Amino acid sequence: MNPPVAIGAAEGTGASQALALREFHRFDAFGARFLYMVPSAGIFRMDEAGCAVLDALSGAPKDTDALVEELAGQFDVDRILGTIQELTEIRAIGDPSAPKEEVPNDLPPADFPLNTMVLNVTNKCNLACTYCYEYGDDKIVDTQYGKQPKFMSDDTAEESVEFLLAESRGQPVAHLTFFGGETLLNFPILQKTVAYARRRAAEEGTRIEFSLTTNATLLKPDVIQWLADNDIGVTISIDGPKPVQDGLRVFHNGKGTYDVVLPKIKELIATHRSRPIGARVTLTQKNLNVLEIYRHLTQEIGFREVGLAPVTTQDHRDYAITPDAKDHMLSQFRELAQEWLACAIRDEHHGFTNVTDTIEEIHKGVSKAYGCGAGLGLMGVATDGDVSLCHRFAGSPEHTIGTVKDGVDREKQGKFLVDHHISTKTDCHTCWARPICSGGCYHEAHVQYGDSSKANLHYCTWVRSWTHTCLEIYGALAEKNPKFLERFDA
Ligand code: SF4
C-alpha cells in the first residue's frame, strides 16, 4: 500500500552536512506537492517546510547550516532540521557525493508460483483484422501453415490444467484464461476444460477462476448462458462505432462485423450479470477518436469497463500511430482520466481501466523488476501444449520455456529471467518511470527490435506522460477522497 506520507512535521537536530537532491519525480495535485520516489515507488506529500527545503536545494547542494540560515525567517530551527531529517530518511535528499542508488539485480525465487495461465485453445480465427499480431504483418508464428495444430486437444487441455495446478503451488486461487485465434471456435474444449479444472481444483483444495477473450461473432444464446452459468469473465475485442469496427475488424470476405456482434454483445451484457463485461480496443492510426470510442462502448453498447491499447506494430505500417497522433491520443486519455477522477471523488464508477490499473499499481507501490509477469507468474500455452512467455508468443520456438507435459525448463526460464531483468536495461536506469514500466512489453520489443529483451525506448515519452498523469490523478484523489483508494488495498 502506498498512501502518501506527509513530510515536514517532525522536529529534529543534527550536525551540519552537505545535502543535494536525490532521485525522485515531482507531481502536484490541488496545490499540494508530492514526490514519487524512485526506485522504492513510495509517495510522499510535502508540507510547506518540505517544499521550502527542496526548493532551496534545487539550484545546488548546500550544507545544513546554510539551509537553516536561509529558511530561518519562515520556520523555526527544529522544524527545518526535522524536515531535513525526514527528507534524508526517504532519500529525497542526501550526501551529494553518495553514488546513485543501483537498480536492484536480485532474481525472483526459483519456486515463484504461476498465477495465470493463458490457454490458446485454437490458433484459427474467423476474422481477418489487418493489424492482428497473430495473423497480420507482424506475426511471429506461422499460425496458418505452421506445425501447430489448429485446435487444442482434450488431452493437452487436461495436461494444461494439471500444469497450472502444479505450478501455482497450492495458492488459494489460480487463473485460467482462454484465448485464440477466436476462442469460441473451440467451444467444446472450453466446456470440458472448465468442468475438468473445477473438479481437479476441488480435489486439490484450491480454486481456479476462468476468463476468456472473444471477438463476439460466435456468441450464440447457449454460449452466453454457459458463460453466465459458469461465472466466466469475458473481454470482447472491439474497436468502436460501426464505421470504425467495420473498417478494421472484418470477416475473411471483407465484410464488417459490427452488425453481427452488436446484438450478441447486448445479449451477453443483459444475461451475464455476475462479472463486468469488458471491452478491449486496439488503437491504430485509423481509429484514434478515443473519446468517441469510449462513449460509444460504454453509453451506447453498455460495457462496464473499457481498456484501450495502441497497436503493436512497426512504424512503417500504414496503421502505425504517428508521433503527432500519439500526442492527440494522449490528450484524449488525459481527458478521460479527468472524468475518471471526477467520478472517483464522488465515489462513482468510471470504466476507463487504463487509469484504474495504473492507479492500483501506484497505490500498491509496485516497483517492477520485469515489464510484466510473462514467463514468471503468467505463461501462455500453445495448441500443442508448448509453454511460452505469454499468449502472444505461444508457438514461437524461440520463446518456449517448456511443455505442459514435462513442466518448465528451469534453465531456459532462468536465462529468460536474467536477460529480461531491469538490471540489464541500462537505458532505463536513469528513468523515473521505471518502477511502473521496467522496459515494457516483451512482445512489443520483439516486434520493434527483433529482441524481446530490449527496453521499449520508442514509447518512453508516452509512458512517462501517462504515468505522470496517473500520479496527478492519484495525488488529487488522496487529497479529495482518500477512502476511494482503500479499494485497491486487497
Ligand atoms: S522503457 Fe523508457 S519509459 Fe520505460 S523504464 Fe525504460 S526508459 Fe523508462
Ligand code: SF4
Ligand atoms: S509480454 Fe506483452 S503481451 Fe505478453 S503478457 Fe507481457 S505485456 Fe502482455
